Amino acid sequence: MIDFKTHPILKNYKNFIFFGMFGSGKTEISLAFARALKMLFEQVAIADIDTVSPYFRSRDEKAPLEAAGLRVVTPPFPFLRGDLPMIVPEVGGFLQNETYRTVVDVGGDDDGAVVLGSLSRFTKEQPTAVFFVVNTKRPFSDKPDTIIQNMYRLGQKGRVSITALIHNTHLQSETTIEMIEQGETILREVSETTKIPVFATVVQESLAQDAGDHGFFFPKMTIHRYMKTPWE
Amino acid sequence: MADKTLLKGTEAMAEAALRAGCQVYFGYPITPQSELIEYMAKRMPEIGRTFLQAESEVAAVNMIYGAACTGTRVMTSTSSPGFSLMMEGVSYIAGAVLPAVFINVVRGGPGLGDIQPAQSDYFQGTKGGGHGDYRLIVLSPATIQEAVNMMFDAFDLADRYLNPVLIIADGLLGQMMEPVELPDFLMPDRMPNHDSWALRGKGTRKKHSVTSFDLDPLKLEEMNLANFEKYRKIQQKEVRYEEYLMDDAEVAFVAYGTMGRILKTTIRMAREAGIKAGMIRPITLWPFPEKPIQEAAKKVKMVMSVEMSMGQMVEDVRLAVSGKVPTPFYGRTGGVVPTPTEVFEALKREWEAIV
Numbered sequence: 001m002i003d004f005k006t007h008p009i010l011k012n013y014k015n016f017i018f019f020g021m022f023g024s025g026k027t028e029i030s031l032a033f034a035r036a037l038k039m040l041f042e043q044v045a046i047a048d049i050d051t052v053s054p055y056f057r058s059r060d061e062k063a064p065l066e067a068a069g070l071r072v073v074t075p076p077f078p079f080l081r082g083d084l085p086m087i088v089p090e091v092g093g094f095l096q097n098e099t100y101r102t103v104v105d106v107g108g109d110d111d112g113a114v115v116l117g118s119l120s121r122f123t124k125e126q127p128t129a130v131f132f133v134v135n136t137k138r139p140f141s142d143k144p145d146t147i148i149q150n151m152y153r154l155g156q157k158g159r160v161s162i163t164a165l166i167h168n169t170h171l172q173s174e175t176t177i178e179m180i181e182q183g184e185t186i187l188r189e190v191s192e193t194t195k196i197p198v199f200a201t202v203v204q205e206s207l208a209q210d211a212g213d214h215g216f217f218f219p220k221m222t223i224h225r226y227m228k229t230p231w232e
Numbered sequence: 233m234a235d236k237t238l239l240k241g242t243e244a245m246a247e248a249a250l251r252a253g254c255q256v257y258f259g260y261p262i263t264p265q266s267e268l269i270e271y272m273a274k275r276m277p278e279i280g281r282t283f284l285q286a287e288s289e290v291a292a293v294n295m296i297y298g299a300a301c302t303g304t305r306v307m308t309s310t311s312s313p314g315f316s317l318m319m320e321g322v323s324y325i326a327g328a329v330l331p332a333v334f335i336n337v338v339r340g341g342p343g344l345g346d347i348q349p350a351q352s353d354y355f356q357g358t359k360g361g362g363h364g365d366y367r368l369i370v371l372s373p374a375t376i377q378e379a380v381n382m383m384f385d386a387f388d389l390a391d392r393y394l395n396p397v398l399i400i401a402d403g404l405l406g407q408m409m410e411p412v413e414l415p416d417f418l419m420p421d422r423m424p425n426h427d428s429w430a431l432r433g434k435g436t437r438k439k440h441s442v443t444s445f446d447l448d449p450l451k452l453e454e455m456n457l458a459n460f461e462k463y464r465k466i467q468q469k470e471v472r473y474e475e476y477l478m479d480d481a482e483v484a485f486v487a488y489g490t491m492g493r494i495l496k497t498t499i500r501m502a503r504e505a506g507i508k509a510g511m512i513r514p515i516t517l518w519p520f521p522e523k524p525i526q527e528a529a530k531k532v533k534m535v536m537s538v539e540m541s542m543g544q545m546v547e548d549v550r551l552a553v554s555g556k557v558p559t560p561f562y563g564r565t566g567g568v569v570p571t572p573t574e575v576f577e578a579l580k581r582e583w584e585a586i587v
Contacts (some may be wrong), residue, residue: 022267023240023409054264054347055407083263083347137238137411139247171238171411229408229490230569231497 002200002221004036009199013129015102016094019116019158020133021141021150022108025168026050027058029106029133029202032223034070037101045094045102047073049115051085052107056227065227071100087115095122102142106158108188116158123160130160131199134190136169136183144189157204163192164199167218175207177214184217236411241401242268242309244376244412245335249307250275254333256282258295259308263347264403265337268309276485289314293321300330300477301442301535303426305387309335311403312353313344316361321420322396323362327444329459331390335384335399337406340567348567351489354544357398358518365456367463369397369470370517374492376410378515384415391424395464400517403567404490404556423479472515473524477503483511484528484582485541486549487538488514490569490576495538497572498579505576507583517545525552532557534586538575539563 004010016033018026027050034046046065048058058065059074064073073094075086094102106116116123123130132151136142140150155162169175169183184201191198200221203211208222239247246268249257257272276283286292292308299306310318315336325332338353340346355361357370369389373379375381378399386397431440446452474492477499478484487495492513502509512528514521529535535553537546539561546561553559562578564570 023238053407055349055403081346081348135238137236139237139239139243142237171236172409174236174411227402229493230571231490231493 002214002219005039009129010037012127012229014098015104015123015128016127017104017106017116017123017128017130017160018133019106019113019154019160020108021138021154022052022112023138023139024108024133024135025170025202026108026133027056027105028223028225028227029131029166029168030058030103031061031065031226032221034065034103035068037103038068038070041101043071043100043151045071045073045100047094047102047104048090049087049119050085050105050107050112051110051115052109053146055085058105061226066174085115087118090146091225092119092122095119096125097127098126110154110157113154113157116160120159129163131164132162133166133168134187136186142186143194144186147186147190148194151190162196163199164200168202170202170204173206177207177211180211188217236413238409238411239376239412240339241379241406243271243374244380245309245401246271246275247434248380249333249387249562250279250281251415251417252384252387253305253423254281254307254387255304256299256306257308257518258284258292258299259288259305259310260289260292260314262311262314263349264339265335265406268335268337268406270394285339286571289317290304290321293318296332297321297328297330298323300325300332301328301431303430303432304483305331305391305423307333307335309337311339312341312350315353315356316398317360321582322368323364323366324444326362326366327364327455328442329394330396330398331394333386333390333399334396334402334421338400338402341566343493345542346567347403349490349569350565350567351402351491351538352541352544352565353400353537354517354541357400358520358548360483361571364454366459367395367466367518369393369466370400371472371481372400372488372517373405373515374489374513376405376408376412379405380494382413384418388451391426393466395462395466400489402489428524441558467519470516471519471523471549473521473525474513474515476511476512476513477514478528481528481531482508482509482533483579484532484535485509485511485538486514486545487511488517488545491540493540494570494572495575498575501572501576503561505580507579514545520548521553522548522552525549526554529553529556529573535559535584536579536582537561538570540569541565
C-alpha cells in the first residue's frame with residue numbers, strides 16, 4: 001500500500017504528469033496525487049491541459065480543489081467551457097516555478113499527447129515524473145502489445161520518457177479483485193518487456209474496503225472517485 | 233457472457249453500430265460527439281467498411297441520401313447545430329422512403345449554444361424540423377448499454393419501415409463512461425434484402441426509381457397517404473417505454489434519456505418523504521407512449537414532465553393527459569443538468585399546491 005506521506009516519489013520530483021489513452025483514468029489519479037501532494041507541500045498546482053474531453057475534466061472540480069488550497073490552472077473563466085484547444089501560458093510557469101509542486105492532467109490519446117509535447121521545453125527543465133495510465137478494460141488497452149505500441153507512440157508525441165506505469169484496471173462499480181489481478185498480469189508483461197516499472201495498482205475506495213488486506217502484485221494506491229454523474 | 237468493457241457513450245454507439253451492420257458512415261465532427269466520428273474513422277477501415285468525413289453536415293446528409301438509395305446500412309452522428317444543417321436532407325430521405333440512422337447528441341441551444349448536455353431538440357426530432365409531412369422514428373436511451381442495444385433496433389426499424397430513425401442522446405450520455413457488454417457482429421444473413429427497390433445498377437431487371445417528388449399533386453398526395461399508413465402501423469407496433477414504480481404511484485413523472493436516471497434518485501427521495509412517485513420513461517419519443525400516460529392519468533393526482541429544456545415533451549404529455557390532472561413542468565436549459573434534489577424541491581412545490 002502506498003503511503004504518500006512517506007513515499008519518496010512525492011519528494012524526488014517537482015512535476016507529475018499523467019497521460020495515456022482516452023478514458024484511462026488520468027483525471028481521477030491526477031486529483032488524487034494533487035490532494036496527496038497538498039498534505040506535504042504548501043504550494044501545489046494542478047494544470048488541466050485536457051483539450052480532448054468536453055466534460056468530466058479537472059476543471060469541473062475547480063471549486064472544491066481551490067477550497068482545499070490548490071491552485072487550479074485552467075483557461076480563464078469565460079473560456080472554461082469553450083470548444084477550443086486552449087492552453088494558458090501559466091502552465092509553463094507552474095512547470096518551471098520551483099516553489100510549486102505541479103500536477104499535469106493531460107488529455108487522452110494522440111491529440112492529448114501532442115499538447116503535452118508542446119510543453120517539452122518546460123517539462124525537461126525540472127525533475128518531472130511522467131506516468132502512463134492504463135485501464136485494461138478500455139478499448140485498445142487489453143493486450144500487452146497494443147499497450148506498448150500506444151505507450152511509445154504517445155510518449156513520442158508528448159516528447160517525454162515514461163517514469164512509471166500506473167495500473168488502473170476497473171469497471172466502475174462492477175470492478176472485482178479478480179479483474180484487477182488479470183490487469184496486473186497484463187501490466188507485468190508490459191513492464192517486463194519495456195523495463196518500465198509499475199508505480200501502483202489503483203483501487204477505488206469502495207472496493208478497497210472489501211479488498212481489506214488483499215495483497216496485489218503492485219503497491220496498492222487507494223483513490224476516491226470525484227467525477228460523478230448527477231444521479232450518483 | 234461476453235466480457236464487459238468500460239466505454240464512453242459515443243464510442244459504445246459507434247462500435248455497436250458497426251456490429252449492427254453499418255457499412256457506411258458519413259459525417260462532420262462536432263462537440264460533444266466528435267469521439268464517435270473519430271472512432272469510426274479509426275475502426276471502419278480496419279474491418280473493411282467505408283468512412284468518409286464530408287466537408288459539412290449538408291454534404292454528409294446528401295451522401296447518406298445517396299447511400300440509402302442503394303439499401304446499404306448507412307448512418308451519421310452529429311450534435312444540435314449539425315443536425316439543423318441536415319434538415320433538408322432528412323426531409324428528402326423521409327420523403328423518398330429510405331432507411332438511414334441518425335444520432336443527435338444534443339447540446340445547449342439555440343444557435344451555437346454551448347457544448348453542455350441538453351434535451352432541447354425534442355421538437356426538432358419529433359415534430360419535423362425539415363419541411364413537409366413526415367415523421368422520424370425517434371429513440372432515446374438512458375444508459376450506455378441501452379444505447380448499444382438501441383443501435384441494432386434503430387437499423388432494424390429503419391430497414392423494416394424504410395424510414396429514417398433518429399437516436400436522441402443528450403451530451404451527458406455521449407460523454408460519460410459505463411461498463412458495457414457488446415453484442416456480436418450481425419451475420420450477413422440477418423441483413424435486410426432490399427433487392428426489390430434498391431438502386432445498384434439496372435442490368436437486365438425492371439427499372440427502379442427512388443424519389444421524393446411528383447409533379448402531379450394527386451400522386452404526391454398518394455405518396456404522403458402511403459407514408460402515413462406506414463406511420464400508423466409504427467404507432468401501433470413500435471411504442472417503447474419503461475415504467476418505474478408506477479403500481480402505487482400518486483405522481484407520475486415523465487422524463488426521457490439521462491433525465492430519467494436522475495429522476496430515479498428523485499423518486500427515492502420523494503418516497504422517503506411520503507410522496508409516492510413513479511415514472512414513465514418514453515424510449516420512443518415518436519411514436520410517443522400516449523396510452524400508458526393516459527392510463528396513468530386515471531390513477532395519479534399529477535403528471536409532471538421534467539426535461540433539460542424549457543418544456544417541449546410536456547406538450548405531448550399534456551395532450552395525452554387531456555386535462556384530467558394537473559401536468560406541471562420542471563426544466564433547466566442551456567446545458568444545465570437538474571440535480572435530483574432540485575427536482576425534488578420542484579415536486580414538493582407542485583404537490584403542496586394540489587393536496
